[in-house]
Amino acid sequence: MKRLLLLSLLLICVAALSLAHDYNVRDYGAKGDGKTLDHGAVNQAIEACVAGGGGRVVLPAGTYLCGSIRMKSNVELHLTAGARILAAPAALKAYDESEVFGAPEYQDGGHTYFHNSLIWAEGQQNVSITGLGMIDGEGLTKRDTEKAGNVQGGSIGTGDKAIALKQCRNVTIRDITIFRGGHFAIIVTGCEIGTIDNVTIDTNRDGIDIDCCKYFTVSNTKVNTPNDDAIVLKSSYALKRPVLCEHILITNCIVTGYKLGTFLDGTYVPEIVNWVCGRIKLGTESNGGYRNITISNCTCMWSSGLAFEEVDQGRMENIVVSNISMSHVHHYPIYITTGCRNRGPKERTDVSSARDIYINNVVADDCDSLAGIIITGMKGTPVRNVSLSNIRIQYRGGGKKVEGSYREQGTNYPEPRWAGPTPAYGLFARHVDGLRMHNIAFELLRPDERPDIILEDVENVSDNRNLHQ
Numbered sequence: 001m002k003r004l005l006l007l008s009l010l011l012i013c014v015a016a017l018s019l020a021h022d023y024n025v026r027d028y029g030a031k032g033d034g035k036t037l038d039h040g041a042v043n044q045a046i047e048a049c050v051a052g053g054g055g056r057v058v059l060p061a062g063t064y065l066c067g068s069i070r071m072k073s074n075v076e077l078h079l080t081a082g083a084r085i086l087a088a089p090a091a092l093k094a095y096d097e098s099e100v101f102g103a104p105e106y107q108d109g110g111h112t113y114f115h116n117s118l119i120w121a122e123g124q125q126n127v128s129i130t131g132l133g134m135i136d137g138e139g140l141t142k143r144d145t146e147k148a149g150n151v152q153g154g155s156i157g158t159g160d161k162a163i164a165l166k167q168c169r170n171v172t173i174r175d176i177t178i179f180r181g182g183h184f185a186i187i188v189t190g191c192e193i194g195t196i197d198n199v200t201i202d203t204n205r206d207g208i209d210i211d212c213c214k215y216f217t218v219s220n221t222k223v224n225t226p227n228d229d230a231i232v233l234k235s236s237y238a239l240k241r242p243v244l245c246e247h248i249l250i251t252n253c254i255v256t257g258y259k260l261g262t263f264l265d266g267t268y269v270p271e272i273v274n275w276v277c278g279r280i281k282l283g284t285e286s287n288g289g290y291r292n293i294t295i296s297n298c299t300c301m302w303s304s305g306l307a308f309e310e311v312d313q314g315r316m317e318n319i320v321v322s323n324i325s326m327s328h329v330h331h332y333p334i335y336i337t338t339g340c341r342n343r344g345p346k347e348r349t350d351v352s353s354a355r356d357i358y359i360n361n362v363v364a365d366d367c368d369s370l371a372g373i374i375i376t377g378m379k380g381t382p383v384r385n386v387s388l389s390n391i392r393i394q395y396r397g398g399g400k401k402v403e404g405s406y407r408e409q410g411t412n413y414p415e416p417r418w419a420g421p422t423p424a425y426g427l428f429a430r431h432v433d434g435l436r437m438h439n440i441a442f443e444l445l446r447p448d449e450r451p452d453i454i455l456e457d458v459e460n461v462s463d464n465r466n467l468h469q
Contacts, residue, residue: 021055022078023048025064032062034086037094039066042077049075054126059083059133067094068159071121071129079133079176087118087139087182090158096120106237106344107285108144110160110183111211117164118182128172129163137162140182142205142227160184162203165191167239174198179264184209185223188216190239196221201230202263207255211236212243212288222254224263225278226271230255230303232281235288235314237344242288242314250295255280257302257330270302273330276415278303282316284414286352287344289314300326305364308357309414311339313350319357326364332371332416333364333393336386338378339409355384365394369448371422376409377431379457385434388427397444399425406430426452436462 023045026032030041042064045057054074061082069085071077079085088094098113099122105112114120118137121127141158162181165171171194178185181203188194189211199221201207207223210216211234223230231253235245257277262269271277278300282290289310305326310316316338326333338352354377372395377383402423412418422428426442429435435458442452455461 021052023052023055023057025057025059030059030064032060032064034063034065036065037067037088037092038064039069039094042066042069046070046072046075046077059085066118067092068096068115068117069119070096071119071124071127071165073124074126076128076130077119079131079135081132083131083133085118085133085135087137087159087162089139090141095159103240104345106287110144111187111189111234111236111238111285114161114164114166114189116159117161118159119162120164121168122166123168125169127165127168127170128174129176130172130174132175134177134179135162135181137178137180137182137185137203140180142183144183161187163187165189167191169193171195177201177264178203179261180204181207187211188213189236190243191216195219200264201225202261204260207231209234210245210248211285212239212245213248214244214246217249217251218253219249220252222263224256224258226257226259227275227277229276229279229281233290233293234283234285235290236285237287242344244288244291244314246291246293248293250280251297253298255298255300255303257304270328276304277330279305279307281307281309282319283307283309284311284341285343286310286312286314286316290316290319292318293320295321295324297323300324300329302328302330304330305333305335307335308354309335309337310352310354311337311341311409311414312343313348313352315352316354317356321359322361324362326362327366329364329367331368332374333367334359334362334373335416336375336383337409337414338376338381338383339412339414340378341411341413351381352378353381357383357385358387359391360387360389362391364392367393367395369396369399369421369425371416371428372425372442373427374416374422375429375432375435378409379431382431382433382457382459386432387436388440389436389438391439392441392443393426394443394445395425395448397425397446397448399448399450401449423450424452424454425450428454429458430456432458434460438462438464440465
């Protein structure tokens with residue numbers, strides 16, 4: 001009996017060890033010297049891991065020069081402390097050819113093609129990228145390498161994304177650092193159930209793009225993006241149909257707009273901004289829209305403000321924002337808009353809409369005098385039910401009186417910078433039905449010729465602002 005029990009325990013231990021088996025990429029020929037292309041060895045280790053029923057593919061300390069790494073189901077790619085995946089330069093032609101899309105493209109190539117990336121997966125499940133190592137996208141381009149109308153596929157030999165996952169389920173990205181992530185440091189499209197946690201990104205374009213996904217959490221993550229958006233939700237036409245981005249939580253995150261590399265090296269040098277930087281955003285690709293989105297407990301430094309944009313015939317609803325701290329805010333603190341850019345099939349008759357947006361407990365200092373809080377719908381299709389409460393915003397002031405009417409959003413790309421200064425320094429709302437303002441304070445660092453608030457075509461207002469200057 002004892003013998004049988006010991007044998008059973010031994011078999012259980014062997015089974016457990018088998019399930020937890022690690023696949024060291026050096027056992028498959030990886031050199032880790034930063035000179036030899038190692039993605040072939042990494043991909044061999046991944047295939048062996050799949051054949052063994054799944055497990056961890058481990059990169060020990062070293063620099064692994066790589067082209068495309070193809071993630072598969074039930075594989076955890078683990079970068080140990082001191083491990084660095086270095087993106088190969090375009091001249092080595094080490095990236096997979098981009099897939100055939102085979103349909104009109106209503107979004108740029110970065111959202112359309114995935115295979116020409118440093119690490120990619122499509123249609124896989126239980127995909128994890130973890131560890132205290134780094135992904136360095138030195139050889140990636142931040143430009144859009146695919147052109148609209150390219151239905152034949154084919155890349156130009158350049159990877160343009162650090163991590164690109166399409167239609168995957170049960171995704172985990174945890175603890176890694178990404179430096180110079182290309183067009184997107186992380187893009188997940190059409191994925192379900194995912195966690196991005198304790199990730200640090202210091203990149204030259206977008207940080208994290210979550211497109212047409214549901215049941216995702218982004219938490220405890222730091223994203224420095226001096227040239228584009230930090231954490232972005234989208235609902236493009238990349239899946240060849242409008243798909244909602246829904247049930248998303250963004251919490252306990254920091255976004256910044258320091259010069260590239262200065263977040264990682266600790267010098268924290270503010271960038272001179274001509275476009276946008278930092279920023280937590282919904283949009284602009286918004287064919288399906290956004291629903292049930294929560295953003296909480298986030299800090300933004302040298303960043304553009306919060307932006308919620310529905311301009312491509314989708315619907316934006318049930319958005320809850322709370323406990324946001326912003327300092328040194330570029331262009332505007334809060335921007336909510338709908339429009340009729342309609343970047344999708346011409347036969348669609350939907351009209352962009354937005355409703356039930358609740359923003360509470362926001363403090364912002366040193367805000368650009370270009371624009372205050374902006375809430376703009378469309379004539380005949382107002383933004384409905386917006387609540388602003390417990391908000392204190394400090395503006396730089398110095399604005400001049402605005403003559404004439406403020407530009408309607410219409411078919412324009414939604415960005416206040418191109419519309420010019422808002423006619424009110426604190427809050428400008430137009431085409432809104434249901435606006436609740438409670439305990440809102442605006443402060444000016446110097447005088448401003450504009451009034452604090454202007455409402456145009458706004459109905460059902462509950463006004464308890466407690467404004468002071």
